[in-house]
Amino acid sequence: MITEKTITDFIYREAELLDTMQWQAWLDLFHAEGRYWMPMEWQQQDPVLQPSLMYEDLLLLKVRVERLAGERTFSQKPKSRCHHLLQAPQIVACDPAAGVFKAKTSYIYTETRGDLLERFSGWASHDLVQVGDSLKIKLKRVDLVNFDAPFGNIQLFM
Amino acid sequence: MARYGQNAGAIQALVREAEVHRDVYVDPEVFDLEMEHLFPNSWIYVGHASQLSKPGDFITANIGRQPVMASRHIDGSIHVFYNRCPHKGVKIASEPCGHTGKFFRCPYHAWSFKTDGSLLAIPLKKGYEGTGFGDAKANEGLSRIKNVKIYRDFIFARLNDTGVSFEDYFGESLSTIDNMVDRSPEGKLAVMAAPIRYMHTCNWKMLVENQTDTCHPMVAHESSAGTAVKVWKCEQGDATETPMAVQLYGPFMSPYEFYEQSGIRIWPNGHGHTGVANSIHSNYSDVEGYLGQMVAAYGEQRAHEILGEVRHNTVYFPNIMVKGAVQILRNFIPIAVDKTLVESWVYRLVGAPDKLYERALMYNRFINAPTSIVGHDDLEMYERAQEGLKSNGNQWVNLQRLYEDGEEADATAVINGTSERQMRNQFHAWAKFMTMDMDKQVEAAE
Numbered sequence: 066m067i068t069e070k071t072i073t074d075f076i077y078r079e080a081e082l083l084d085t086m087q088w089q090a091w092l093d094l095f096h097a098e099g100r101y102w103m104p105m106e107w108q109q110q111d112p113v114l115q116p117s118l119m120y121e122d123l124l125l126l127k128v129r130v131e132r133l134a135g136e137r138t139f140s141q142k143p144k145s146r147c148h149h150l151l152q153a154p155q156i157v158a159c160d161p162a163a164g165v166f167k168a169k170t171s172y173i174y175t176e177t178r179g180d181l182l183e184r185f186s187g188w189a190s191h192d193l194v195q196v197g198d199s200l201k202i203k204l205k206r207v208d209l210v211n212f213d214a215p216f217g218n219i220q221l222f223m
Numbered sequence: 224m225a226r227y228g229q230n231a232g233a234i235q236a237l238v239r240e241a242e243v244h245r246d247v248y249v250d251p252e253v254f255d256l257e258m259e260h261l262f263p264n265s266w267i268y269v270g271h272a273s274q275l276s277k278p279g280d281f282i283t284a285n286i287g288r289q290p291v292m293a294s295r296h297i298d299g300s301i302h303v304f305y306n307r308c309p310h311k312g313v314k315i316a317s318e319p320c321g322h323t324g325k326f327f328r329c330p331y332h333a334w335s336f337k338t339d340g341s342l343l344a345i346p347l348k349k350g351y352e353g354t355g356f357g358d359a360k361a362n363e364g365l366s367r368i369k370n371v372k373i374y375r376d377f378i379f380a381r382l383n384d385t386g387v388s389f390e391d392y393f394g395e396s397l398s399t400i401d402n403m404v405d406r407s408p409e410g411k412l413a414v415m416a417a418p419i420r421y422m423h424t425c426n427w428k429m430l431v432e433n434q435t436d437t438c439h440p441m442v443a444h445e446s447s448a449g450t451a452v453k454v455w456k457c458e459q460g461d462a463t464e465t466p467m468a469v470q471l472y473g474p475f476m477s478p479y480e481f482y483e484q485s486g487i488r489i490w491p492n493g494h495g496h497t498g499v500a501n502s503i504h505s506n507y508s509d510v511e512g513y514l515g516q517m518v519a520a521y522g523e524q525r526a527h528e529i530l531g532e533v534r535h536n537t538v539y540f541p542n543i544m545v546k547g548a549v550q551i552l553r554n555f556i557p558i559a560v561d562k563t564l565v566e567s568w569v570y571r572l573v574g575a576p577d578k579l580y581e582r583a584l585m586y587n588r589f590i591n592a593p594t595s596i597v598g599h600d601d602l603e604m605y606e607r608a609q610e611g612l613k614s615n616g617n618q619w620v621n622l623q624r625l626y627e628d629g630e631e632a633d634a635t636a637v638i639n640g641t642s643e644r645q646m647r648n649q650f651h652a653w654a655k656f657m658t659m660d661m662d663k664q665v666e667a668a669e
Contacts, residue, residue, distance in 0.1 A: 103594060105419070113581050116416050116569065118594045124458055125468055128451045132596055138446035140603035215420035215564050216593035218602055 067195055069156045072168050075200045076191060080149035083222055088130040091222070095123055096194055096201035101222070103207050118212070118219075133220075140220065147221040148175040154191075166193040166200060174223045185223065186210045227252050231658035238654045240630070241623040241647060245612040248426040248620075254560035256657060261541060262287030263382035264656040266392045268543045268554060269293050269303055271570070272376035273413040274320055279338055281327075282320045285556055286382055291368065292316045293378055294323070296339040303368040303380045304340045309361035319417065327365070340365035375404045376412060383660065387492070395635065396494035399537035403547035403570070405529045408520040412550065412570035415580075419567045419592045425605035427542060427563040428649075430555045433601060434536040434544045435497050435645040437482035438624070440475045443604055447596035448475035467508070471586050474503035475597065482640045485535070491633035493652025495645035498535025499637050504548035505533045510578040520574075538645065540652050550583045553591060561609050567591035622646045 075094075082091040095101075103118035112120040121129070132138050150173040157167035167190070174185045192204035207223040227233050227250070234256070237244040246253050263286070270282045275295035283292045283306055290306040292315065306314050308329040315327050315336070326343050327336045335343040342364035345351065356362055370381040372389040377400055379389060404412055423430065433439065440448070451472035455465070465473070486499030498504070517526035537545045542555040550572060556564040569583045590597045612620070625642035632651045638644055 106416070114577060114584070116419060116584050117588060118419070118592050119588065122468075124454065124466065125451075127458070128447075128454045128472075129596060131454055132446050132450045135446045135450060137449075139443070140446075140599040213417060213420070215422040215566075217422050217424065218599050219594050220599055 067159065067161050067166060067200065069159050071200065072156060072159060072166050072191070072193065073154050075193065076154045076168060076170055076189075077151065079202075080151055084148055086146070088133060092123065092126060092130060094202050095126065096196065096203050097123065099123060099202045100204050101126055101202075101207075102204060103209070103212075103223070105212050107212070109208075118209075129222075140218065143179050145176055145178040145220045147177070149173075149223075150175075151189075157190075161195070164195055166195070167191065168193075172223070176219060176221055178218075178220070183217065183219075185216075185219075187212075187223065189223065225252055227256055229661055231661040234657050234661070235654050238650045239619075241626040241643075242619040242621055243650050245618050245620060247650075247653070248428060248609065249560060249612050251560045254426075254557070257557065258287040258289075260660060261653065261657045262289075262557075264386050264659055265541050266370075266372070266379045266381050266387075266389055267541075268539070268552070269371075269378040269380050271412065271414045271568070272301060272373055272378060273411075273570075275301055277322070279323050279325060280320070281316055281323055281338075283314075283316050283318065286380060287557065289382065290314055291380065294327075294338045294340075296337070297325070300339070301371070301373055301378060302339050303371045303378065304365040305368070307366070308334055309342070309364060309366065310334050315365065336364050340367045375400055386659070392492055393494065393539065394490055394492070396490045396492075396496075396537065396539060399496060399534055399545050399547050402529060402532045402534065403545060403550055405521075406517075406547065406550070407572035407574055408516040409574040410520075411573040413573050414568060415571050416569070418554070418569075419587055421565045421567070421591060421593045421595075421598060421602075423563040423565055423602055423605060424561055425563060425602070425609040426560060427555045427557040428653075429605045429608060430553075430563060430565060431538060431540075431542060431544070431649060432646045433605075434538050434553075435487060435495060436643075437485075437487075437497055437641050438479065439604070440482075440503075441478065443600045444475045444597055447600050448472045450596075452476055464508075467582060467585060468589070470507050471582070471589055472597075474506065477503065479641060484640065486637050486640045487642055487645055488635075488637045489645050489648045490635050491652075492655075493540030493649045494538060495648055496534050496537035497640060497645075498533060499640070502533050502535035502548070504535065504546070507582065510576050510582075512576050513579065516575065538649065540649055541656070549586045550579075551587055551591070565591065622650070 079094055102112050102120050105116045105118050109115055133141055152171040154168040154170040157169055158165045170189045172189055176183050187207055187209040190206040193200040194203045237247050267286045269284045270293055274282050278295050278297045281292055281294040291303055292306040293303045295301055306316055308315055313329055313331045315329055333346050337343050368380045369384055372379050455469045485501050487497050488499050489495040533548045544553045550570040552568045554566045558564055567587050569587050571580045589595055622643045625639055
């Protein structure tokens, strides 16, 4: 039985996998039709006909994860690391009968590489579905508070 | 110590036939001189007329480091001004775009201006009576940039009052903009959204050179495009169609021979493009209904002519690149000698199917965003170059690939697509537009 705590635990677990760079285990959290979306507009509705920073399916996320380990991935020499500081997720929907599980989580995200450290703030919205006994990510949406600012490289996942 | 100011000879000596001195990338004084001479002498992209669809609409931009703005006047005309109040210098417009209504109003002392820049009113105007204000520069209103050209809705400006005309400056290179606009069945482009912005800690010219550098993709992008090709091979299973994403990434891994035969075309004044015979954009899937629209609009022959011209990157010297085939313009905005803001715009082909806009947006976020793996590959190289060039071991950057003795400057030619001649072409133009308004007497006295 999926409860609010199942959702919250799932979100903390996801952040833990990213922070410990268990990329494959992180990909396994996604539903086969899952998407990772970083909008570029305030309260953006359309990921396809409006510009986004990222809107990626599992294939593209796999490319990213493979690339991080590549021998000739020079932008990962030295490697990046990341840290997620999450506020307690706010449950938006938890309806096992309808199969709807949604949460919104305020975060501060840190990405470092070499001597550089960049910090970002925003909200992560999880749209989850039940597959067997567990939850999978249908859509992870990360809205940066300053989505319209010019950033340097963001190489990992918020 | 200042070495280059008012010293055209010293600037010219930085550019040899097939080498450039590293100071063009790392010396803050050279950067200051670019802002003072190169950018004001050149025609610079300001924005697109579709961003100014109604009277009172405005956009802001920078030419070099100087803030400018463009507005649509009540009679439909477009004007470009320096974005500063004639009174105390306060920027009139603070947002990238907006609508001001019938007039601009400075937020500091409420001086107001018509949308053609002329002074409309000053509060408590009687305080200027008998002061000679009528003859003051401030009485003219917003300082207008006289040399403005709107070419097929692309707004360009040249800050210096004298210099090379728009037509002579761009010449035949405008054919890439023509092709991009012609790809709309209505012959019209529209800006629908803000650009993707990406901050680069490197000199702006590294980005410009990279646009026609065809010997780096299969090397620097092996990690991104190469991995995309590899992962797709593993995952494709029985798929009969290559996903749009893989179609966009894949061609980056084309071998040297592909780029060699696809060719580079150069034009005078530093303009040029890759992908003459064909390009990495040639083999995208057809979008249903589009060809029919084009044939209906232009006729069979002309439609095929337009769609058969699939150029790769066109550099409009000094600092934009246009991709006609995917409707993208990248603006390399210099911030400091080692800092460049890249704004990558997508234009919608008015009247064309949504799928084409979807593809252009996808390409833009794959290649030109701070979250782009292809972008990560490139920025890593630029940053390493910015660092490496501080080395005194060798103060010259080599641009000699396929150099021929006595190579003609300011030529129009089609050449082998792996040549570095377009980079040489850019630096020839760089020296010319840097020095054309420097004090000739100082140069002669040397």
